[in-house]
Amino acid sequence: MNTSFASLTHKMQRAAVSKMVDVLFSHMENDREKAIGQVVDLSKQFYGDSFSEEAYQQAKNILSDPDSKWSKLINSVLDQTDPHVARTTALNLGYEAFFRGTKTIRENRVKYQCNIPWLILFDPTSACNMHCVGCWAGEYGNKNNLSFEDMDKIVTQGKELGVYLYMLTGGEPLVRKKDVLKLAEKHNDVQFAIYTNSTLIDEPFCQEVQRLGNIAFMLSIEGTPETNDARRGEGHYAAVMHAMDLLKEHGLVFGTSICYTSANYKSVTSDEFIKMLVDKGCRYALYFHYMPVGNAASVDLLLNPEQRVYVKNRVREIRNMEHGPGIFTMDFQNDGEFVGGCIAGGRNYFHINANGDAEPCVFIHYSNGNIHENTILEILKQPLFMAYHNNQPFNDNMLRPCPMLENPQKLREMVAKTQAKSTDMQSPESADHLCSKCDEYAKNWTPSAEKLWNESHKK
Numbered sequence: 262m263n264t265s266f267a268s269l270t271h272k273m274q275r276a277a278v279s280k281m282v283d284v285l286f287s288h289m290e291n292d293r294e295k296a297i298g299q300v301v302d303l304s305k306q307f308y309g310d311s312f313s314e315e316a317y318q319q320a321k322n323i324l325s326d327p328d329s330k331w332s333k334l335i336n337s338v339l340d341q342t343d344p345h346v347a348r349t350t351a352l353n354l355g356y357e358a359f360f361r362g363t364k365t366i367r368e369n370r371v372k373y374q375c376n377i378p379w380l381i382l383f384d385p386t387s388a389c390n391m392h393c394v395g396c397w398a399g400e401y402g403n404k405n406n407l408s409f410e411d412m413d414k415i416v417t418q419g420k421e422l423g424v425y426l427y428m429l430t431g432g433e434p435l436v437r438k439k440d441v442l443k444l445a446e447k448h449n450d451v452q453f454a455i456y457t458n459s460t461l462i463d464e465p466f467c468q469e470v471q472r473l474g475n476i477a478f479m480l481s482i483e484g485t486p487e488t489n490d491a492r493r494g495e496g497h498y499a500a501v502m503h504a505m506d507l508l509k510e511h512g513l514v515f516g517t518s519i520c521y522t523s524a525n526y527k528s529v530t531s532d533e534f535i536k537m538l539v540d541k542g543c544r545y546a547l548y549f550h551y552m553p554v555g556n557a558a559s560v561d562l563l564l565n566p567e568q569r570v571y572v573k574n575r576v577r578e579i580r581n582m583e584h585g586p587g588i589f590t591m592d593f594q595n596d597g598e599f600v601g602g603c604i605a606g607g608r609n610y611f612h613i614n615a616n617g618d619a620e621p622c623v624f625i626h627y628s629n630g631n632i633h634e635n636t637i638l639e640i641l642k643q644p645l646f647m648a649y650h651n652n653q654p655f656n657d658n659m660l661r662p663c664p665m666l667e668n669p670q671k672l673r674e675m676v677a678k679t680q681a682k683s684t685d686m687q688s689p690e691s692a693d694h695l696c697s698k699c700d701e702y703a704k705n706w707t708p709s710a711e712k713l714w715n716e717s718h719k720k
Contacts, residue, residue, distance in 0.1 A: 343512025349474030365423030484528025606649025
């Protein structure tokens with residue numbers, strides 16, 4: 262980072278960046294190619310020699326090429342996003358989270374010798390107005406809530422460590438719509454992203470989000486109306502379509518959250534489905550492998566090796582920088598090589614449920630700490646989180662990143678050694694029971710994963 266800039270106070274830095282963002286956006290209206298080049302140059306001030314000169318030049322070439330997928334995506338975002346929302350996102354996600362936050366987080370990892378996450382995921386409530394088949398949140402029940410004070414404390418303490426991105430899930434976060442908006446307004450320097458079933462998104466809510474500018478959305482949807490509603494209930498697909506239309510109309514940033522299973526994996530990666538998302542205004546599609554969490558969870562929805570390979574290849578085809586359809590995709594199970602394996606346990610994120618229990622992962626319901634008793638930093642130093650810190654990556658093959666799904670013996674060992682307790686609020690599940698549902702899957706996936714990894718990493 263530029264020395265003179267780094268010497269400024271945080272408040273002064275933000276004010277300076279805010280002015281630069283305003284200038285850049287004004288240039289976007291007249292000469293986007295030049296403005297995008299300026300963005301890359303600005304990035305160099307923050308990251309310096311963290312990247313090679315060739316990498317900066319390559320980024321500038323790709324982003325300024327009017328025929329490239331990424332250029333088209335950026336232009337689409339600029340043309341369709343509300344100006345206030347775009348500027349706020351650039352400041353909060355671009356400057357606070359990516360630039361300043363990343364630098365602070367790296368320093369704190371060294372200082373405290375533990376994982377410090379880039380984002381924190383928390384549940385305002387365990388309540389949900391839907392009951393989707395195979396949903397882990399359904400195991401929590403609907404009686405628990407984080408107070409506004411709890412959520413404010415999470416964000417305040419997280420910011421002190423450099424965390425400026427917060428994702429809300431549940432339950433259904435928008436059951437707590439009023440408090441969510443209040444939180445976003447108080448912490449207007451933070452970027453919030455909400456996982457939602459879409460059914461509670463309406464006109465007045467969109468107007469408030471537009472005014473605030475610092476909330477994005479991940480809408481749950483799973484393929485065709487038939488495949489989606491079979492898991493989520495009749496009428497849900499139509500509700501998502503309506504929500505997308507409202508969000509697009511108000512110039513808000515949104516994408517999708519997609520759980521792929523043995524039943525829907527082709528539907529949620531089809532050309533028709535992706536085209537629909539792009540046409541509706543989705544900017545990103547986050548793919549999650551089905552996890553058999555909960556005592557009653559079915560293993561029938563787990564993919565076989567051939568199905569998983571199909572998903573891996575399709576998601577990468579869609580994401581293709583040169584020929585893709587114009588939407589960013591990420592598959593958290595198959596993209597481990599790009600993020601160094603498992604990102605949980607505070608390495609890049611962790612989860613706080615509606616009871617305040619701090620869990621290493623949204624799918625791993627075990628804990629030694631609770632925000633009602635511990636600070637965020639104390640939570641990151643709890644035994645289970647330190648077990649994650651000391652054992653990551655859980656496998657040198659990044660197509661086998663998870664300590665539960667692909668390496669179930671790892672999770673068994675960590676939970677036993679740290680004496681972490683089940684945080685399930687309805688039906689506590691032992692680590693042995695959870696991992697036993699993954700043993701056969703891990704055994705079957707290993708040969709395919711090894712073959713794929715060796716082929717793609719030949720020297």
